[in-house]
Amino acid sequence: MVRQITTKLADWYRRSNQQLPWRGIRDPYAIWLSEVMLQQTRVSTVIGYWNRFIDKYPDAQSLAAAGLDEVLELWAGLGYYSRCRNLHQAAKMIVTDHDGQFPRDPEQVRKLPGIGEYTTAAICSIAFGEPLAVIDGNVQRVLCRYLGIDGDPRRGDAKHSVHEAADAALDCDHPGDHNQAMMDLGRSICTPRSPACQICPLGNGCVARASGEPTRWPQPRPKRATEEQWWAAAVVMQGQQVLTWEGDGELLAGHRGPPLARLAGPGIHAEKMADRELRRFGIEGATLLGHGDRFRHAITHRRLQIYPLVYQFTGEIPEAATTIPIEEGGRLPALHRKSLAAARKLLLEEPR
Numbered sequence: 070m071v072r073q074i075t076t077k078l079a080d081w082y083r084r085s086n087q088q089l090p091w092r093g094i095r096d097p098y099a100i101w102l103s104e105v106m107l108q109q110t111r112v113s114t115v116i117g118y119w120n121r122f123i124d125k126y127p128d129a130q131s132l133a134a135a136g137l138d139e140v141l142e143l144w145a146g147l148g149y150y151s152r153c154r155n156l157h158q159a160a161k162m163i164v165t166d167h168d169g170q171f172p173r174d175p176e177q178v179r180k181l182p183g184i185g186e187y188t189t190a191a192i193c194s195i196a197f198g199e200p201l202a203v204i205d206g207n208v209q210r211v212l213c214r215y216l217g218i219d220g221d222p223r224r225g226d227a228k229h230s231v232h233e234a235a236d237a238a239l240d241c242d243h244p245g246d247h248n249q250a251m252m253d254l255g256r257s258i259c260t261p262r263s264p265a266c267q268i269c270p271l272g273n274g275c276v277a278r279a280s281g282e283p284t285r286w287p288q289p290r291p292k293r294a295t296e297e298q299w300w301a302a303a304v305v306m307q308g309q310q311v312l313t314w315e316g317d318g319e320l321l322a323g324h325r326g327p328p329l330a331r332l333a334g335p336g337i338h339a340e341k342m343a344d345r346e347l348r349r350f351g352i353e354g355a356t357l358l359g360h361g362d363r364f365r366h367a368i369t370h371r372r373l374q375i376y377p378l379v380y381q382f383t384g385e386i387p388e389a390a391t392t393i394p395i396e397e398g399g400r401l402p403a404l405h406r407k408s409l410a411a412a413r414k415l416l417l418e419e420p421r
């Protein structure tokens with residue numbers, strides 16, 4: 070039953086021939102870039118970004134030689150900025166540890182920052198013909214439905230069954246085409262909410278289709294309870310520049326932006342907590358200009374309420390801080406962008 074997937078998909082892939090700029094390319098750098106951008110992002114959004122990146126940074130050397138800020142600017146709007154930071158860091162490792170050549174050995178590929186099992190399999194199968202099955206959310210969905218695999222495919226027995234099926238279905242003569250076909254099918258036909266079973270190449274023999282309720286698979290993981298949290302964002306200005314630090318707490322760690330201080334409840338001791346956080350980052354004696362409009366923000370299971378506090382600071386800027394013009398916060402994560410927007414609004418309303 071599993072082997073039928075191989076031939077049906079190969080026929081469909083040859084006929085469907087999706088027009089994507091990275092399709093048919095064997096350059097591991099270009100494939101890597103497309104795979105990283107496609108994580109959590111629609112194909113239609115990625116196309117423009119991928120073209121601009123390849124134009125500006127056609128190989129690992131040019132990407133490694135660029136400054137991180139410049140690379141982040143080109144990435145702005147694509148979201149999940151840690152992907153971009155890892156990409157840049159990995160490009161540097163390719164230059165220093167692999168003489169600028171993308172490694173062929175899957176073990177070496179897996180060691181690059183931001184590259185896990187899935188991306189390793191995608192790059193190595195497409196660029197080098199390695200017989201490695203890609204298993205992403207699309208592939209999990211297709212296999213769970215076609216074979217009627219019960220349970221959460223991300224763990225336990227169901228995960229094991231999906232991996233076994235993916236390996237058994239892999240076309241070892243054309244692993245890259247096979248993997249791309251599986252992912253394309255999940256993205257374009259066997260979609261999460263409205264699978265187009267009547268035009269699906271796997272329609273005959275699919276357990277989920279025969280059941281009449283294809284969306285019963287894959288079975289969702291138990292929902293994590295949402296948690297309400299309250300945070301103060303300390304936006305420190307020096308003239309028209311905002312001071313930013315790399316976050317090291319439980320929220321947005323590794324991302325630059327204004328310091329964030331967790332509150333015990335809605336607005337509770339916001340000034341005191343923000344002041345304490347600022348001291349930790351080396352800022353003492355900043356003048357509080359006012360409170361920006363409170364806003365909401367959601368990150369995975371957390372529903373946040375953010376209380377932006379805006380300060381003016383005339384002292385020496387700590388070494389770990391960098392400054393950006395307040396109107397240039399576009400490359401920061403969404404939560405920080407919102408804090409800066411609230412600060413700007415306050416400053417425009419109350420010019421000092």
Ligand code: SF4
Nearest residue numbers: 259266269272275283
């Ligand atoms: S027949 Fe329907 S449920 Fe089965 S794999 Fe195709 S689209 Fe998915």
